[in-house]
Amino acid sequence: MMSSSNPNRLNASVRPGRIDRTRTIHATVDGRAVPGRPGDTLASAMLAGGDIEVGPSIQRGRPRGVFSADCTEPNALVQRLDGDCPEPMLPATEIELQDGLRVETLSGVGWLSEQRDTAGYDKKFVHSDVVVVGAGPAGIAASLAAARGGARVMLVDQHRELGGMLLDGQAHIAGHPATEWIGRAARELAENEQVRVLTRATALGCYDHNYLLIAERRADHPDAPPSPTIRQRLWHVRAKQVVLATGAHERPLVFADNDRPGVMLASAVRSYLNRHAVLPGREAVVFTTSDSAYSTALDLLGTGARVPAIVDTRPEPPTRLVEQVRAAGAHVVTSAAVVATGGEHRVSGVRVRGIDGNGSLTEWSAEFPCDLLAVCGGWNPAVQLFAQSGGAVRWDPVVAGFVPSGAGGRSARVVGAARGTYDLAGCLAQGFASGAEAATLSGFRTAPPPVPQVDGDRQASRPRPVWLVPDESRSPEECTEHFVDQQRDATVADIHHALGTGMRSVQHVKRYTTISTGLEQGKSSGVNAVGVLADALSAGSPGEVGTTTFRPPYTPVPLALFAGRTTGRLYDPVRTTPMHRQHVEAGAVFEDVGQWKRPRYYPRGNEDMHAAVLRECSAARTGVAVQDVSTLGRIEIVGSDAPEFLDRIYTNGFAKLAVGKARYGMMCGADGMVLDDGVSMRLAEDRYLMSTTTGGAAKVLDWLEEWLQTEWPELDVYCTSVTEQWAAVAVVGPDSRTVVGRLAPDLDVSAESFGFMRFHETVLVGGIPARISRVSFSGELAFEVNVARWYGQALWEATMTAGSDLDITPYGTEAMHVLRAEKGFVIVGQDTDGTVTPVDLGMDWAVSKHKDFIGKRSLSRPDLVRQDRVQLVGLLPTDTTTLLPEGAHLVEPDVSRRPPVPMAGHVTSSYHSAALERTFALGLISGGRQRIGEVLCAPVGGRDVEVEITSPVFYDPEGARRDGPEQG
Amino acid sequence: MLLVRCPWCGDRDEAEFRYGGQADVDYPADPHQLDDAAWGEYLFVRANPLGSFNERWVHTAGCRRWFSLVRDTATNEMSPDIPRRRESR
Numbered sequence A: 001m002m003s004s005s006n007p008n009r010l011n012a013s014v015r016p017g018r019i020d021r022t023r024t025i026h027a028t029v030d031g032r033a034v035p036g037r038p039g040d041t042l043a044s045a046m047l048a049g050g051d052i053e054v055g056p057s058i059q060r061g062r063p064r065g066v067f068s069a070d071c072t073e074p075n076a077l078v079q080r081l082d083g084d085c086p087e088p089m090l091p092a093t094e095i096e097l098q099d100g101l102r103v104e105t106l107s108g109v110g111w112l113s114e115q116r117d118t119a120g121y122d123k124k125f126v127h128s129d130v131v132v133v134g135a136g137p138a139g140i141a142a143s144l145a146a147a148r149g150g151a152r153v154m155l156v157d158q159h160r161e162l163g164g165m166l167l168d169g170q171a172h173i174a175g176h177p178a179t180e181w182i183g184r185a186a187r188e189l190a191e192n193e194q195v196r197v198l199t200r201a202t203a204l205g206c207y208d209h210n211y212l213l214i215a216e217r218r219a220d221h222p223d224a225p226p227s228p229t230i231r232q233r234l235w236h237v238r239a240k241q242v243v244l245a246t247g248a249h250e251r252p253l254v255f256a257d258n259d260r261p262g263v264m265l266a267s268a269v270r271s272y273l274n275r276h277a278v279l280p281g282r283e284a285v286v287f288t289t290s291d292s293a294y295s296t297a298l299d300l301l302g303t304g305a306r307v308p309a310i311v312d313t314r315p316e317p318p319t320r321l322v323e324q325v326r327a328a329g330a331h332v333v334t335s336a337a338v339v340a341t342g343g344e345h346r347v348s349g350v351r352v353r354g355i356d357g358n359g360s361l362t363e364w365s366a367e368f369p370c371d372l373l374a375v376c377g378g379w380n381p382a383v384q385l386f387a388q389s390g391g392a393v394r395w396d397p398v399v400a401g402f403v404p405s406g407a408g409g410r411s412a413r414v415v416g417a418a419r420g421t422y423d424l425a426g427c428l429a430q431g432f433a434s435g436a437e438a439a440t441l442s443g444f445r446t447a448p449p450p451v452p453q454v455d456g457d458r459q460a461s462r463p464r465p466v467w468l469v470p471d472e473s474r475s476p477e478e479c480t481e482h483f484v485d486q487q488r489d490a491t492v493a494d495i496h497h498a499l500g501t502g503m504r505s506v507q508h509v510k511r512y513t514t515i516s517t518g519l520e521q522g523k524s525s526g527v528n529a530v531g532v533l534a535d536a537l538s539a540g541s542p543g544e545v546g547t548t549t550f551r552p553p554y555t556p557v558p559l560a561l562f563a564g565r566t567t568g569r570l571y572d573p574v575r576t577t578p579m580h581r582q583h584v585e586a587g588a589v590f591e592d593v594g595q596w597k598r599p600r601y602y603p604r605g606n607e608d609m610h611a612a613v614l615r616e617c618s619a620a621r622t623g624v625a626v627q628d629v630s631t632l633g634r635i636e637i638v639g640s641d642a643p644e645f646l647d648r649i650y651t652n653g654f655a656k657l658a659v660g661k662a663r664y665g666m667m668c669g670a671d672g673m674v675l676d677d678g679v680s681m682r683l684a685e686d687r688y689l690m691s692t693t694t695g696g697a698a699k700v701l702d703w704l705e706e707w708l709q710t711e712w713p714e715l716d717v718y719c720t721s722v723t724e725q726w727a728a729v730a731v732v733g734p735d736s737r738t739v740v741g742r743l744a745p746d747l748d749v750s751a752e753s754f755g756f757m758r759f760h761e762t763v764l765v766g767g768i769p770a771r772i773s774r775v776s777f778s779g780e781l782a783f784e785v786n787v788a789r790w791y792g793q794a795l796w797e798a799t800m801t802a803g804s805d806l807d808i809t810p811y812g813t814e815a816m817h818v819l820r821a822e823k824g825f826v827i828v829g830q831d832t833d834g835t836v837t838p839v840d841l842g843m844d845w846a847v848s849k850h851k852d853f854i855g856k857r858s859l860s861r862p863d864l865v866r867q868d869r870v871q872l873v874g875l876l877p878t879d880t881t882t883l884l885p886e887g888a889h890l891v892e893p894d895v896s897r898r899p900p901v902p903m904a905g906h907v908t909s910s911y912h913s914a915a916l917e918r919t920f921a922l923g924l925i926s927g928g929r930q931r932i933g934e935v936l937c938a939p940v941g942g943r944d945v946e947v948e949i950t951s952p953v954f955y956d957p958e959g960a961r962r963d964g965p966e967q968g
Numbered sequence B: 001m002l003l004v005r006c007p008w009c010g011d012r013d014e015a016e017f018r019y020g021g022q023a024d025v026d027y028p029a030d031p032h033q034l035d036d037a038a039w040g041e042y043l044f045v046r047a048n049p050l051g052s053f054n055e056r057w058v059h060t061a062g063c064r065r066w067f068s069l070v071r072d073t074a075t076n077e078m079s080p081d082i083p084r085r086r087e088s089r
């Protein structure tokens, strides 16, 4: 009856199984070959070969065996060794057997590989009328009904083929084996082009407004192409209606030594028998609290196994079932429970005691030899997705499980076993009805099809859950071998220990004991823990204890799946200026500023950043240097009320700014904190061009539009982002006038004709229209030349040519930072952090006394006029070569260093200065402007750096260099 | 991912929007008429109800329009806001 290489494989005449017997394939487990058939899982192949034992348990090293046939598996966890990346903690019960599969068994914890996961992961975003999760009888029925109504249907199931629990049993539908009904349904759905069936796909999460995440496994199974491009795909689905037909998970039973290899869920035994044609044991005791395990007993008997006893906790199991198993050659022990198991690496026998109405053991006892103990502690409806989406669950004493509460008010419909309906006819009826209803509600009016005749129904007589089978000699506090969570090695004694510390909430007990924190996330351990707690607290029912929170993902998935293709170069969009190629050719080192790539510095030869920046700064202070400033945000502000609008937005006045002039402006939030800054030009009476910081452009546009739309809709103002329309260079240094003069031959660039903060429109050499302004962020004579974006490269080239004999030096953001810091100019977001006002920065000159603006009222709030607010100051380390780290804290020199140490302030910017020939910094110091000349300490790397407080303007405080050298 | 109904564009994913907090918190006509406590109230204090909440959204990655809606903070069920008549300024 058995084949030799797979001693436990049943003959096809006994059980055909859902396997392909024409092919043998091999996996390797811990270096040993494991043969099997396509259609096997790794676990079923191991069981076919007679291997039930897997890795020992995580904490206590106890022998453990394959326990389930689904995603609740606590023991048979393996690490994959083949494929693109060694993936940890995969249940052998869920891995499809395939040639070349290589794994090692684990003891409850896997390992992360240092190897990069090179497999392909992607995402797909779709809309659907009706999504049905779960392709058991209820889910198939729902899909058929909705599809027949014309709705776009998506049917999602974890497994390789449709059918769900029907494949584990022997039911008949309309007079034929259920597999025929499944086959017809699968064909009907496949032929309907409005229907998408996703198999090997797990609905991980069900979120607000019918949004689902589904992980599809496109590789790692025998039907996959040899080298699939995409290993897993994450589907983002927005549905009009969701039907959850997620089934139920069988509960284990909690008794002494319930973790011995050979103890297995009764439904798993049945699944291995019927789905995989594998007989996991020859002599099987069945221990149950409900009817479903009788089918397991009958299937075992029908395939030649011996069943020494069916141990039922109930005093009066249904007579029909008792007679059925008696006729098949087994007998039922009622009002009884398994209290102990024998054996070392596999169960060899069980001890059974009577159990009375209160759950106490009676004097009656018996012992039975066995190599398999099939257990059924009842069923947990799989309410995870329902609860995640906001649905409430309630304890149903009739089905002895947590079921969706009718009062949820949620749109997800739950059908079949997921709502505690375990009979096939009921599942089909609910499925058809909900599918038709979902289609109708999504716009496809249809009626449910008639429910076909079925047999093989489970009886629905009431289960009698026993949360804790008492130990024969020990109290519950001492039940250290009554396992509640096998993966975590957590026991009844652990729960009582948690109670002993004063915990009562199931949430606390879960975290304290680690029960339900493993791979199965409480699918099998959760309700048992609740039951043990309820008993210990003398609660009326598990419903009074409640459940822990159900959170996505439903089953574990690789993080790489969520990353998808958005890694590396595709992590974030990259923005480059038109001159980018020229910067690359000049050897620039780039930095990210928001999404922009900006040259940080341009090393020459073997220069490091330090040397390059000193050289670039010197060029700007003594000759001429050029920077690409195309990334600055630009917003055109147009309309008859534009002057009034800018007066309200900026802390300083813009309404009276003359056409042809530019002004530096600062803007604050309503709380008075600095938001952004930049120079705005008045192009015409009703037209300004605002510039923003590179990183602040989008935020500022949002800010302006918010005020225009929500507070001042009466203002005639339009804002348009024109950042992408312009390219610009800053030409800086004493020789910049010469360079710009050559660049713009028609323009009089003399100090007399072209004053500071003025702009002119002209045509550059080569006929490029340009707008040139005299603005300076370095204190040097400087020009900003703006051209239409597509002239960017030509502008850069023309500027470099015009300055070639003057050794015009391209400079990057680093030199720009140094040059501005030498002048005490702040960078919003570096020297400010959202808690700093213009007054704190010493920029009162930019704060109008005469007009109102956003944030002005806040500047007189008591907290903003405190004398000890932080203020921007300069900081000079006493040792001129010491560079303070940005972010370093500053403390009083004599203060005790016992925490908490009062903080005087911190360093916001810190650099080497070519002009000062020393290091320097800017910082925010409490009451700093009153403390110029005093000394503070910066504890850095275990030593104190002495720092003198100075004015923040280090270079050319008189502003003598702004207009450049005297002209002869 | 919420499904937010923009009055101009229809139902769109939440990712296209920016959340704007409680609706109908008007910028005071003259902030300088407010004492520190009242101004602080405007700046920092917002309702945080369990249940119906009138709130603002802006369709940042769409039509860029601001609008209000009513959301049940417990269930995230949303319904259109009935616009309140605003005082003219």
Ligand SMILES: [Zn+2]
Pocket (backbone or CB within 6 Å): B006, B007, B008, B009, B010, B059, B062, B063, B064, B065
């Ligand atoms: Zn819109």
